[in-house]
Amino acid sequence: MTVPTGSTRPTGPTGPTTAERTLVVVSAGLSQPSSTRLLADRLADATVAELAARGVTARVHTIELRDLAHEVVNMTLTGFASGALAEALEKVTAADGLIAVTPVFSASYSGLFKSFVDVVDKDALAGMPVLLGATGGTGRHSLVLEYAMRPLFAYLHADVVGTGVFAATDDWSDGGGDDVKPLPERIRRAGRELAETVADREPARPVGLYDAVPSFEDLLGG
Amino acid sequence: MQFGIFSVGDVTTDPTTGRTPDDTERVRNMLTIARHADEAGLDVFATGEHHNPPFVPSSPTTMLGYLAGLTQHITLSTATTLITTNDPVRLAEEYAMLQVISDGRMDLMMGRGNTGPVYPWFGQDIRQGIPLAIENYALLRRLWTEDVVDWSGKFRTPLQGFTSTPRPLDGVPPFVWHGSIRSPEIAEQAAYYGDGFLHNAIFWPMEHTAAMVNFYRQRYEHHGHGQADQAIVGLGGQVFVRASSQAAWDEFRPYFDNAPVYGHGPSMEDFTRETPLTVGSPQQVIDRYASFREQVGDYQRQLFLIDHAGLPLKTVLEQIDILAGEIVPVLREEAEKARPAHVPANPPTHAERVAAARAAGTVGEQHVAGEDRWTGRTAEDDVEVTR
Numbered sequence: 132m133t134v135p136t137g138s139t140r141p142t143g144p145t146g147p148t149t150a151e152r153t154l155v156v157v158s159a160g161l162s163q164p165s166s167t168r169l170l171a172d173r174l175a176d177a178t179v180a181e182l183a184a185r186g187v188t189a190r191v192h193t194i195e196l197r198d199l200a201h202e203v204v205n206m207t208l209t210g211f212a213s214g215a216l217a218e219a220l221e222k223v224t225a226a227d228g229l230i231a232v233t234p235v236f237s238a239s240y241s242g243l244f245k246s247f248v249d250v251v252d253k254d255a256l257a258g259m260p261v262l263l264g265a266t267g268g269t270g271r272h273s274l275v276l277e278y279a280m281r282p283l284f285a286y287l288h289a290d291v292v293g294t295g296v297f298a299a300t301d302d303w304s305d306g307g308g309d310d311v312k313p314l315p316e317r318i319r320r321a322g323r324e325l326a327e328t329v330a331d332r333e334p335a336r337p338v339g340l341y342d343a344v345p346s347f348e349d350l351l352g353g
Numbered sequence: 354m355q356f357g358i359f360s361v362g363d364v365t366t367d368p369t370t371g372r373t374p375d376d377t378e379r380v381r382n383m384l385t386i387a388r389h390a391d392e393a394g395l396d397v398f399a400t401g402e403h404h405n406p407p408f409v410p411s412s413p414t415t416m417l418g419y420l421a422g423l424t425q426h427i428t429l430s431t432a433t434t435l436i437t438t439n440d441p442v443r444l445a446e447e448y449a450m451l452q453v454i455s456d457g458r459m460d461l462m463m464g465r466g467n468t469g470p471v472y473p474w475f476g477q478d479i480r481q482g483i484p485l486a487i488e489n490y491a492l493l494r495r496l497w498t499e500d501v502v503d504w505s506g507k508f509r510t511p512l513q514g515f516t517s518t519p520r521p522l523d524g525v526p527p528f529v530w531h532g533s534i535r536s537p538e539i540a541e542q543a544a545y546y547g548d549g550f551l552h553n554a555i556f557w558p559m560e561h562t563a564a565m566v567n568f569y570r571q572r573y574e575h576h577g578h579g580q581a582d583q584a585i586v587g588l589g590g591q592v593f594v595r596a597s598s599q600a601a602w603d604e605f606r607p608y609f610d611n612a613p614v615y616g617h618g619p620s621m622e623d624f625t626r627e628t629p630l631t632v633g634s635p636q637q638v639i640d641r642y643a644s645f646r647e648q649v650g651d652y653q654r655q656l657f658l659i660d661h662a663g664l665p666l667k668t669v670l671e672q673i674d675i676l677a678g679e680i681v682p683v684l685r686e687e688a689e690k691a692r693p694a695h696v697p698a699n700p701p702t703h704a705e706r707v708a709a710a711r712a713a714g715t716v717g718e719q720h721v722a723g724e725d726r727w728t729g730r731t732a733e734d735d736v737e738v739t740r
Contacts, residue, residue, distance in 0.1 A: 208618030211557050213627045341568050344537040347545035347576075350487050 149186045150334045152227035154178060156193040159233040159244035160266070167266045168195065170298045170318075171232040174264055177322025178230065178329070185330045192226075194219045196243050203243065206250045216250070224255040228329040229289070231280070232264035235272040239279045240265070248283060257288035259335075260328040262321055263295040270309075273297035292324035354688040355699050356681040357397025358390055358673065359432040359589065359656040362410035365663035368611040373663075379409045380416070382666045387420050389670050391427035393677035398424075399432035399462065399656060404471050407613075414447040421455035429455055432553070432589075432656065433464025433532050437482050438475035440509065441489040445496035445517040452522045457703025462530035462551055462587075463490060465539075481508070483538050490529075490542065497526035523707045524716040528700055530587060535561075537568055544572030544584070549700055552649075553589030555658055556615065558627050562588065563648040570650065582693070585700050587654035588645060591630040594675045598633040604668075605632050612662035635679040642680075643687045651692045653700045655684070 156175050160167025175191050182189045196203070202216035212220050223229065233244035263280045265272070276295035284291045294317065302314040309317075360383055366373040374382065387398040400410045400417065410416060417429040429451070434444065451459050465482045466472075472479040488506045495502050496517040505511035521527070530549035533539035534557060543550040550569040554562040566586055573584035593608075595601035602621070609621045609632075624630055631641045646652060657676065660669040692698060701709070710716040 205619040205623070209556055209615050209624075211561070211627075213558065213619065213623065217558075340535070340564070341537050344541055344568075347541050350483070350538060350541065351491060 148334065149188075152182065152187055152189045152329050152334055153222075153225065154189050154191045154228045154230060154329070155222050155226035156191060156230045157196065157223070157232065157244075157247065158193065159196045159241050159247070161197055161234070161241070161243070163197075165234075166298065166300070166303065167232050167234045167264075168193075169303075170264050170266055170296065171230060173315075173318050174230050174232065174262055174296060174322060174325075177318045178228065178262065178325045179322075181319075181323045181326030182330060185326060187326075187330050189227075189329075192222050194222065196247050199247070200243055203246045203250055207246060212250065220251060220255075223251055225335055226259065227332065227335045228260040228262070228325055229256070230262045230264065230325070231284075232266070233280070235265055235267035235275050238272070239275060240283070245283075248287070251287075253287070255287075256284065259289050260325055260332070261289040261291045262325040263291060264297070264321075265295070266298045268300055270297070270299040270301070273299070290328060292321065292328055294321040294324050296321045354652070354685055354692075355396035355428070355654040356676070356684060357395050357399065357428070357430075357654070357656050358386070358659055358676075359397075359399035359401065359430075360386065360410070360660050361401040361432075361658070362403060362408050363613060363661050364407040364409060365613060365661065367663040367665055368607045370665075376409050382660070382669075383410065383416065384420065384423075385666065386660055386669055386673070387427070387429075388423055389673050390677070391420075391424035393673050395427060395673065395677050395681065397428045397430055397654065397656060399430035401432050402435050402466075403468070404438075404474065405468055414451045417459065418451055418454050421451065421458065427458075429459040430530075431461045432551075433462045433466070435466045435471070436463040436489050436493070437465045437485040438471055438477050439489075441493040442496060442509075442512070442515070442517065444489075445493050446519075448527055449497065449517065449519050449521050452527045452703075453519050457522050457527075460528040460530065460549075460700065462532045462549075464532040465536075477508070483536065484508075486539065487542060490531075490546075494526070494546070497521050522703065525703065525706045525710050528703075528706060530585075530700075533565075535565075537565065540565055540569035541572050544569050544578075545576050547573065547576065547578035549585035549587060549653070551587035551589065551654065551656075553656075554629050555589045555591045556628060559629065559645065559648050566649040566652075580695070582650050582696050585654075585697065586649060586652035587656065587700070588629070588649065588652060589656050589658065590642060591628070591658045592638050592642075592672075592676070592680075593632045593659070594635055594638055594672060594680065596634065598637060601632050601634065608662040608664055616662075635675060638680050639683050639687075642684055646688065646691060651688065651696045653697060 154175060156171045158168045158171040179189045199216050199219055202213055206212050233240040261284050263276050265275050276297055281291055296317050298314055362383055364374060364379045390398050400413050402410060402413050404411055413431050420429055448461055465486050469479050485508055488508055492504055500516055502515050503513055530551045531539050531543035532551045532553055540550055552562045552565055570581035570584045574581040593601055593605040606621055610616055615624060625632055631638050659672045
């Protein structure tokens with residue numbers, strides 16, 4: 132899904148601009164169709180809508196980890212990213228905001244989800260606005276967001292927004308799930324929080340391996 | 354352009370026979386491989402340096418010093434010399450000794466090493482890898498270029514009035530390469546000194562190698578050593594060759610599938626597509642390796658890894674014969690045809706470096722011997738002298 136580029140009007144060097152932002156969505160769902168992907172798309176839509184309400188256009192790039200599974204394992208063995216994985220890692224690293232959604236497997240994020248996080252450069256997510264989501268069979272797994280996912284992204288120094296969204300199977304039914312705080316409301320709130328954080332920042336600049344190499348004099352002096 | 358081989362000296366079980374050589378056999382095989390490469394006409398033999406099993410080459414200058422006496426033409430080098438965990442004073446001494454013994458038929462490549470525990474085993478911290486490489490090499494250069502060195506730094510005990518011996522051959526230190534796969538700081542270091550930069554690309558896509566080499570070239574020019582395309586570049590590579598492509602694939606596949614590092618990971622089809630590993634006929638190797646200059650520019654040294662993953666000695670010697678007989682002559686001719694006149698064909702030889710140093714007036718004809726103030730004296734005597 133791609134939102135067309137709007138006109139950009141920088142507000143000057145002191146404040147954030149309405150320049151286009153890039154949201155990267157990582158979905159670790161394995162089945163097709165996948166409720167994890169469904170939740171990921173809804174979270175992306177909510178974030179894009181909330182950004183638009185703030186005059187900021189956003190481009191969304193979605194990464195299905197299922198398509199990269201072999202490359203992820205290969206990278207853990209060889210140390211280098213091949214094919215589409217290299218592109219996916221570049222997108223994640225250059226994102227203005229990240230939406231990360233995993234199914235719950237054995238009381239935690241899926242192994243594939245963690246393996247993908249393992250091959251992301253350890254500094255790539257530092258300071259990045261991140262929205263967390265998870266899916267599972269019942270609401271009894273919902274704290275996985277707080278005891279598994281949030282610590283992982285805290286370790287990576289990501290800026291995780293306060294609201295994470297857990298969707299149980301019941302949440303997708305019409306009258307099912309949570310009557311007081313139904314899923315669409317939680318999605319809107321999470322999207323608003325991510326949008327606020329992203330809109331508050333200057334757009335990410337592409338960072339190359341060679342951008343921050345100190346001069347040799349600095350290396351010698353250091 | 355130089356073509357040679359490098360060995361990491363791994364002791365690996367041959368997956369087709371289940372046979373594992375012992376350390377002694379592996380060391381002797383490395384010597385045989387190096388001699389064979391010399392006799393076959395390859396330009397370079399380089400040994401790795403490791404301090405943990407299953408690797409045997411812990412003492413490169415012992416091995417290369419012996420080979421200097423046995424071989425005639427081949428340049429003896431390293432891949433790599435650990436600039437982080439070795440004492441730079443010992444490196445200055447050992448490689449100057451090798452330079453003298455080999456009559457200048459050597460150079461060496463600095464690297465940080467990729468085995469975490471080696472740092473604590475040698476009293477260092479891996480998080481200081483780059484600062485160690487920077488400081489130790491700066492000291493090493495001074496020990497080679499200045500007769501008497503007073504020095505203090507962060508990582509080593511200070512030196513007062515220290516002279517590293519033997520002094521470099523003809524007063525000119527060995528040529529140095531710096532190897533790094535993903536640290537631009539090391540490419541910057543190579544560029545700063547006008548040293549060579551070798552990218553051992555065997556596990557990496559060529560686009561990554563090209564970006565790193567290009568960065569080194571730009572910085573080489575920035576630091577005033579010449580044009581970017583005149584910087585001294587080497588690449589690592591990996592091949593397995595037989596007369597027919599199918600024979601090469603069939604024979605190499607079990608070694609690939611069980612190899613340390615990449616075995617049980619990507620398929621040989623994927624890996625040969627993504628990295629410089631080329632398995633096939635001599636013509637396929639020629640086509641692949643002749644194309645790398647299009648990505649990294651005209652370069653001066655291509656090294657091949659051919660003796661790993663449990664390949665038997667006989668097979669390795671056959672690989673050398675095919676490389677030297679059918680592949681290298683063609684690659685060398687194509688490189689020479691493509692190379693612009695202002696780009697060096699080879700890394701500088703010792704004779705060329707001596708001539709350049711004399712022309713620049715940076716070296717005298719004769720080294721003046723120092724006076725021995727130390728032998729037979731004690732610290733107390735020295736206190737008396739300075740009192």
